Amino acid sequence: MTTTTAEPTAPDTDYVPEQKSFWSRVFYRWPIKLVILIIVIIWIIPTLGVLISSFRPQADVDANGWWTVFSNLGSNEWTFSNYSDVLSSEGFGNSFLNSLSVTIPATVMPITIAAFAAYGFSWMEFPGRQWLFVVVVAMMVIPLQMALIPLLRLYTTINLNGTFPAMWLAHTGFGLPLAIYLLRNYIGSLPSSMMESASIDGATPFDTFTKLVVPLSVPVLASFAIFQFLWVWNDLLIALVFLGGEPDVRVITLALNNLNGSRGQAWHLLTAGAFITMALPLVVFLSLQRYFVRGLTAGSVKG
Amino acid sequence: MPIDIEKEAPESGESRPVKEIYKGPGPNFLTQLMRIAVSLAVPLIAFGILYWAGTILLDEDANRLVVVVMALIIGVLGVFGLFYAMNWLTNLLPERYRHYVLPFVFVGPALVLLTVFLLYPTVVTFRLSFQNAQGEGFVWLENYVEIFTDSGTLEALRNSILWVIIVPALAVSIGLLFAVLSDKLGSKGEAFSKSFIFMPMAISFVGASIVWRFIYNFRPEGFGEQIGILNGIWTAIGNEPVAWLLQEPWNNFYLMVILVWLQVGFAMVILSAGIKAVPDDIIEAARIDGAKETQVFWRVIIPSISSTLVVVLTTIVITVWKVFDIVFVMTSGEFGTSVVAERMVTEFFTFGNEGKGAALAVVLLVAIIPLMVLNVRRFQAQEAQR
Numbered sequence: 001m002t003t004t005t006a007e008p009t010a011p012d013t014d015y016v017p018e019q020k021s022f023w024s025r026v027f028y029r030w031p032i033k034l035v036i037l038i039i040v041i042i043w044i045i046p047t048l049g050v051l052i053s054s055f056r057p058q059a060d061v062d063a064n065g066w067w068t069v070f071s072n073l074g075s076n077e078w079t080f081s082n083y084s085d086v087l088s089s090e091g092f093g094n095s096f097l098n099s100l101s102v103t104i105p106a107t108v109m110p111i112t113i114a115a116f117a118a119y120g121f122s123w124m125e126f127p128g129r130q131w132l133f134v135v136v137v138a139m140m141v142i143p144l145q146m147a148l149i150p151l152l153r154l155y156t157t158i159n160l161n162g163t164f165p166a167m168w169l170a171h172t173g174f175g176l177p178l179a180i181y182l183l184r185n186y187i188g189s190l191p192s193s194m195m196e197s198a199s200i201d202g203a204t205p206f207d208t209f210t211k212l213v214v215p216l217s218v219p220v221l222a223s224f225a226i227f228q229f230l231w232v233w234n235d236l237l238i239a240l241v242f243l244g245g246e247p248d249v250r251v252i253t254l255a256l257n258n259l260n261g262s263r264g265q266a267w268h269l270l271t272a273g274a275f276i277t278m279a280l281p282l283v284v285f286l287s288l289q290r291y292f293v294r295g296l297t298a299g300s301v302k303g
Numbered sequence: 304m305p306i307d308i309e310k311e312a313p314e315s316g317e318s319r320p321v322k323e324i325y326k327g328p329g330p331n332f333l334t335q336l337m338r339i340a341v342s343l344a345v346p347l348i349a350f351g352i353l354y355w356a357g358t359i360l361l362d363e364d365a366n367r368l369v370v371v372v373m374a375l376i377i378g379v380l381g382v383f384g385l386f387y388a389m390n391w392l393t394n395l396l397p398e399r400y401r402h403y404v405l406p407f408v409f410v411g412p413a414l415v416l417l418t419v420f421l422l423y424p425t426v427v428t429f430r431l432s433f434q435n436a437q438g439e440g441f442v443w444l445e446n447y448v449e450i451f452t453d454s455g456t457l458e459a460l461r462n463s464i465l466w467v468i469i470v471p472a473l474a475v476s477i478g479l480l481f482a483v484l485s486d487k488l489g490s491k492g493e494a495f496s497k498s499f500i501f502m503p504m505a506i507s508f509v510g511a512s513i514v515w516r517f518i519y520n521f522r523p524e525g526f527g528e529q530i531g532i533l534n535g536i537w538t539a540i541g542n543e544p545v546a547w548l549l550q551e552p553w554n555n556f557y558l559m560v561i562l563v564w565l566q567v568g569f570a571m572v573i574l575s576a577g578i579k580a581v582p583d584d585i586i587e588a589a590r591i592d593g594a595k596e597t598q599v600f601w602r603v604i605i606p607s608i609s610s611t612l613v614v615v616l617t618t619i620v621i622t623v624w625k626v627f628d629i630v631f632v633m634t635s636g637e638f639g640t641s642v643v644a645e646r647m648v649t650e651f652f653t654f655g656n657e658g659k660g661a662a663l664a665v666v667l668l669v670a671i672i673p674l675m676v677l678n679v680r681r682f683q684a685q686e687a688q689r
Binding site for chain 2: 113132147148177235
């Protein structure tokens with residue numbers, strides 16, 4: 001179910017006759033188009049301002065608003081130096097890689113564990129199955145804040161504080177309820193005849209899972225992967241508490257937060273830094289939008 | 304946790320699905336032991352390897368790219384390899400035990416992680432909330448009394464309640480408006496305009512906060528041109544520049560706008576899917592009966608998507624209630640803008656008051672319990688339909 005592929009079975013009112021001129025098509029239903037245009041512009045302006053400012057020299061950024069570039073088109077100066085400054089001297093390059101080292105395992109681990117669990121919950125019988133799954137559903141809304149203090153104590157005792165594995169495990173634990181829920185909804189709806197015939201053919205549950213269920217579940221695995229990737233990459237709270245701001249481990253959101261604290265008026269750096277933190281999630285999001293939307297709507301529209 | 308499962312076993316043995324399975328003799332002591340061992344071993348071994356890998360990754364000042372690649376290998380192959388190994392070990396068991404152990408190879412690791420990272424901390428936090436700042440002697444209800452009498456925390460509570468009312472209302476209204484209007488464009492125009500609205504969903508709360516701090520940027524008069532667009536417009540129409548984020552109590556609203564900006568996309572995507580799922584013949588029938596477009600909207604479309612509306616609202620309410628980053632980055636909770644979730648981190652992390660921090664976390668959780676119940680009910684209704 002994606003918004004882009006939904007073929008409109010257009011009611012007659014939507015029909016614009018072919019023979020009408022270009023302008024009549026442009027102005028067809030203009031009040032609706034106008035409202036949409038206004039909302040879109042309001043939604044773009046914040047990001048646009050950051051993008052433009054990040055390419056302007058410091059002197060220009062401080063001298064006048066970014067929107068003035070439109071009034072003197074052609075005489076603007078553009079530069080990459082904000083980006084190179086932020087990436088090297090402000091440590092965003094390192095932080096970018098740190099974020100990757102945190103995010104990739106923290107995305108793959110919960111998916112793997114949740115996929116196994118989802119298969120277990122949907123196709124295997126064991127005592128307490130229904131009851132345990134209800135607990136998982138309830139856990140989806142537990143605020144992170146509930147877990148911070150005890151986990152910090154635990155991590156301190158076993159000397160795990162400030163390490164990447166601490167982040168992987170924490171994000172895995174916190175991501176699991178939603179992951180299990182989403183994946184079970186999907187895996188549980190696969191036809192039972194398929195599972196039966198696999199087992200008649202002598203496939204073990206492990207084989208059935210790896211060779212049949214996983215390949216069939218790629219769409220839902222992908223949509224959860226995008227969720228979890230965005231969630232981990234964009235997280236500040238967990239990184240702040242369990243990883244900390246040491247330059248050799250700190251993730252990119254923390255780097256941006258620290259830059260905001262130490263040089264809160266250095267807008268040429270802040271805008272470039274903000275854009276670096278956004279770049280990867282935006283690419284992932286825009287290229288895999290279809291899966292993301294499918295995942296969002298899967299649990300929500302029905303029921 | 305595995306011990307919990309064992310305790311559950313006799314009770315839930317009476318429920319329907321399990322009965323069919325336990326035709327043979329019940330699991331004996333050895334099986335019980337194996338079960339516990341297996342479901343404990345997977346995460347423990349995983350943990351050990353991750354710990355070992357982590358110390359190597361951190362100790363050696365290795366090339367960052369090497370670190371990333373190693374992290375990838377461990378994350379992808381390590382966890383799967385552990386499941387594989389556990390399955391292999393289970394296959395060494397005599398056939399009649401395998402059946403009992405195998406489900407826990409699949410489900411066990413997830414249950415252990417959920418217990419360690421969610422269940423156990425929740426219990427400990429409850430306990431802590433009755434203790435003092437160092438998390439030692441019991442002070443019982445003192446922390447809670449303080450929360451509901453101290454002006455600082457009361458302000459945070461008031462603000463959080465405002466957030467929870469205003470942000471979901473605005474996000475859902477704008478999202479619904481956009482979903483309905485863009486539905487009337489051609490499918491290309493619809494997809495194109497929508498992608499601008501939900502683009503902010505990919506942006507972190509920190510990133511969004513920087514973006515909006517730039518918008519609200521303020522320079523006192525005589526300190527150069529305004530570079531924040533809001534003050535740019537404000538002064539262009541002849542007003543004095545305003546330090547938006549210092550205007551109590553309106554600054555709360557300016558912070559909420561950021562979250563609305565982020566959440567409208569979510570509301571729009573789901574509501575739009577809901578609207579498209581309304582059967583066309585119902586809408587056509589209403590039109591033929593002479594209903595105006597506004598009547599079609601309020602009397603046909605809204606009732607048809609009411610359950611979707613509830614889902615969207617509750618999801619956004621939960622997000623808003625837990626919001627921390629935006630306030631933390633924009634104002635650090637000063638100038639009358641603190642909220643409960645941000646206050647909890649400040650109490651615990653900045654002031655080192657574990658008892659009060661824990662009590663605030665409990666307040667966060669308790670307020671969300673009705674939504675948790677709603678979620679579970681909805682799930683059970685869904686299950687009944689299957």
